[in-house]
Amino acid sequence: MYGLLTILGLTGALALNPPYYANLTWEGARTLSNWSNLTVETRTGTFIGFLNDTYPDVRQFLRVPFAKPPIGDLRWLPPQPLDKSSKRIDSTRFGPACPQYVATSDALWSEYEPPSLLLNIGEADNQGAVAWSSAEDCLSLAVWTPAYANKTSSLPVALFVTGGGGVSGGIEVPSQLPSNWVSRTQEHIVVTINYRLNIFGNPKSKALDETSLSLLDVRAAVEWVYENIEAFGGDKENIMLWGQSQGAALTHLYTLAFPEDPLAAKFGVISQPPSVTINMSDTTDVYADFHIVAEGLGCNYGDDVDAELECMRQVSWVQIEEYINRYNSSPSIAFTNYIPDERYIFADEEARYQAGKVARGPAIRSDTSREESVVNETKTMEVEEQWVCTAFQDSVRRARLGLDTYRYEWSGNFSNISPVSYLGAFHWSDLMMIFGTYMTDAGEITDLEVTTSHTMQDFILAFLKDPQTVGATVGWPLFDAEAPHGGLILEFGNNTAVKNITGDFLEAGCWNSSYSFPIYEPRVSS
Numbered sequence: 001m002y003g004l005l006t007i008l009g010l011t012g013a014l015a016l017n018p019p020y021y022a023n024l025t026w027e028g029a030r031t032l033s034n035w036s037n038l039t040v041e042t043r044t045g046t047f048i049g050f051l052n053d054t055y056p057d058v059r060q061f062l063r064v065p066f067a068k069p070p071i072g073d074l075r076w077l078p079p080q081p082l083d084k085s086s087k088r089i090d091s092t093r094f095g096p097a098c099p100q101y102v103a104t105s106d107a108l109w110s111e112y113e114p115p116s117l118l119l120n121i122g123e124a125d126n127q128g129a130v131a132w133s134s135a136e137d138c139l140s141l142a143v144w145t146p147a148y149a150n151k152t153s154s155l156p157v158a159l160f161v162t163g164g165g166g167v168s169g170g171i172e173v174p175s176q177l178p179s180n181w182v183s184r185t186q187e188h189i190v191v192t193i194n195y196r197l198n199i200f201g202n203p204k205s206k207a208l209d210e211t212s213l214s215l216l217d218v219r220a221a222v223e224w225v226y227e228n229i230e231a232f233g234g235d236k237e238n239i240m241l242w243g244q245s246q247g248a249a250l251t252h253l254y255t256l257a258f259p260e261d262p263l264a265a266k267f268g269v270i271s272q273p274p275s276v277t278i279n280m281s282d283t284t285d286v287y288a289d290f291h292i293v294a295e296g297l298g299c300n301y302g303d304d305v306d307a308e309l310e311c312m313r314q315v316s317w318v319q320i321e322e323y324i325n326r327y328n329s330s331p332s333i334a335f336t337n338y339i340p341d342e343r344y345i346f347a348d349e350e351a352r353y354q355a356g357k358v359a360r361g362p363a364i365r366s367d368t369s370r371e372e373s374v375v376n377e378t379k380t381m382e383v384e385e386q387w388v389c390t391a392f393q394d395s396v397r398r399a400r401l402g403l404d405t406y407r408y409e410w411s412g413n414f415s416n417i418s419p420v421s422y423l424g425a426f427h428w429s430d431l432m433m434i435f436g437t438y439m440t441d442a443g444e445i446t447d448l449e450v451t452t453s454h455t456m457q458d459f460i461l462a463f464l465k466d467p468q469t470v471g472a473t474v475g476w477p478l479f480d481a482e483a484p485h486g487g488l489i490l491e492f493g494n495n496t497a498v499k500n501i502t503g504d505f506l507e508a509g510c511w512n513s514s515y516s517f518p519i520y521e522p523r524v525s526s
């Protein structure tokens, strides 16, 4: 895959931080609120939320299960709908993230982002072992609404799918907590979901009918939100499914997998990697990786894949996750890219588009100007071309079907977010502006940075409320590659909060090979 692994391994192997254990000081008993406005009844349970003193105008429901726990016999099966229940559920604390491990090498995210709540039990950000706050019973989502919201509010819903290369991430990632955004606008709801990761979300076992469980988890979350969000004050007919990185890839795949009944009215594809679908003609045995893990854990049943799977269901998830973490042999193994099963994941996406098999809603497609920023500028731009041209190509395919796409490019270079000179607008850094979490990154914050964040929040909200009018309300032009100069794309954060740039300027190399990247040089005088 185009990997974020480049970035993950960026700083090389630094010395491990010393083992560190949190000071779990006893904090005194808490009481759950009995206020009716913090108590939300749904078909699957009654959720008790809370107000955080920092943002008292935002109601938070941090743990809302949306499917049965995928444990025991349900491990490696598609998510199962929850039964009707009136159980009172404490939603004042995050549920566990899905099983994942923390790499040994420092990564951009561990170095420059605010301390991670994923590591909230005190482990080091390069501990090289299972994240202590992850667990297999992880299929929950979180809901943030304005405090005043009630079941008559009918607010638009931004349903976010986090990134993390298909192997890490989840609701608790601090840069992606939306309190600041919801508090500022008081006009929308944000939902963020967990979905199964790594071998648990992508079990490439021959014994299984469905292996694209990460995508099916996203679907289950959308179904739950569609069924129940009204009770929180949401409008189920106005859900935007959006995601970043692997979450963008899953959102993109979702539009192709559920064309007839997407349940979401609009989409946001923020920094989609060039592809997360396995190229079968490049792969000798797509089931080999699962088999290697099974064999390594003593589940060696030769060709009896059913026995192998059953055996693997008995192994502790910690052991499985740690086996993959520590595996350092040949052939290499990976559970990041998905098998094209031709039911949910399709090898030939062009054919899906041509057959009109894509969800109808309008979509945002965006990139950052230095997705995989490294010191080597040539390398940075070579990779950038792949990402930008992916957004361009999908926008063109959508336009052929009459589907609207709105583009943006994030080019901000603010010193508290990008403290090292080559970093610039690196992958994921736009999320800090949209969620309003840039201020938790230590360092100087300029007025332009604040204005740019507000502008990005307002543009995304305008799209969420009504894509048809964003041209008029905020000046976000519909992308049209056929228009003069290759169409218009917004650029955020380049010396001004927002401006238009042209396709010629950004991505001429996507359609005219005489323009090689690096991009961002005037191609055609305008």
Ligand SMILES: *[C@@H]1O[C@H](CO)[C@@H](O)[C@H](O)[C@H]1NC(C)=O
Binding pocket: 023, 025
């Ligand atoms: C743990 O935190 C408490 C309260 O902040 C403090 O009184 C105590 O000394 C700390 N314990 C250690 C071992 O640091």
Ligand SMILES: *[C@@H]1O[C@H](CO)[C@@H](O)[C@H](O)[C@H]1NC(C)=O
Binding pocket: 034
């Ligand atoms: C709600 O909680 C308060 C204390 O926090 C208590 O006085 C009151 O009786 C409770 N009301 C109900 C209906 O349980």
Ligand SMILES: *[C@@H]1O[C@H](CO)[C@@H](O)[C@H](O)[C@H]1NC(C)=O
Binding pocket: 052, 053, 054, 055, 177, 179
């Ligand atoms: C309230 O929110 C702030 C900022 O997001 C966070 O630092 C703090 O831990 C939260 N407090 C609680 C009790 O969740």
Ligand SMILES: *[C@@H]1O[C@H](CO)[C@@H](O)[C@H](O)[C@H]1NC(C)=O
Binding pocket: 035, 036, 037, 038, 147, 148
């Ligand atoms: C929620 O309910 C409590 C208790 O009835 C009330 O004091 C508070 O003002 C309400 N908050 C909102 C935003 O309606």
Ligand SMILES: *[C@@H]1O[C@H](CO)[C@@H](O)[C@H](O)[C@H]1NC(C)=O
Binding pocket: 148, 149, 150, 151, 152, 153
């Ligand atoms: C819901 O909120 C609106 C606006 O804040 C308020 O006018 C209405 O009375 C509330 N409805 C209920 C059922 O609480």
Ligand SMILES: *[C@@H]1O[C@H](CO)[C@@H](O)[C@H](O)[C@H]1NC(C)=O
Binding pocket: 279, 280, 281, 282
């Ligand atoms: C898949 O791999 C084959 C063989 O390497 C290659 O010819 C083909 O272009 C690849 N397909 C895609 C969609 O990348």
Ligand SMILES: *[C@@H]1O[C@H](CO)[C@@H](O)[C@H](O)[C@H]1NC(C)=O
Binding pocket: 376, 377, 378, 379, 382
């Ligand atoms: C920079 O990247 C380019 C393209 O990948 C590569 O050809 C070149 O050798 C790299 N330069 C250095 C100094 O590593």
Ligand SMILES: *[C@@H]1O[C@H](CO)[C@@H](O)[C@H](O)[C@H]1NC(C)=O
Binding pocket: 413, 421, 422, 423, 424, 425
């Ligand atoms: C970001 O800004 C710093 C400070 O002005 C500058 O030194 C650096 O070259 C910029 N980086 C990029 C990638 O534009």
Ligand SMILES: *[C@@H]1O[C@H](CO)[C@@H](O)[C@H](O)[C@H]1NC(C)=O
Binding pocket: 471, 474, 475, 476, 477, 488, 498, 499, 500
């Ligand atoms: C971008 O250009 C369009 C078309 O000229 C215009 O309507 C819109 O206001 C511009 N947007 C910005 C942010 O300047």
Ligand SMILES: *[C@@H]1O[C@H](CO)[C@@H](O)[C@H](O)[C@H]1NC(C)=O
Binding pocket: 512, 513, 514, 515
């Ligand atoms: C590609 O760009 C070159 C240089 O500007 C130009 O001469 C050529 O006509 C362009 N080709 C196409 C197909 O637009």
Ligand SMILES: *[C@@H]1O[C@H](CO)[C@@H](O)[C@H](O)[C@H]1NC(C)=O
Binding pocket: 369, 411, 494, 520, 521
């Ligand atoms: C920022 O804008 C200037 C022109 O104002 C342009 O030369 C530069 O390439 C842009 N930078 C990026 C990263 O888009």
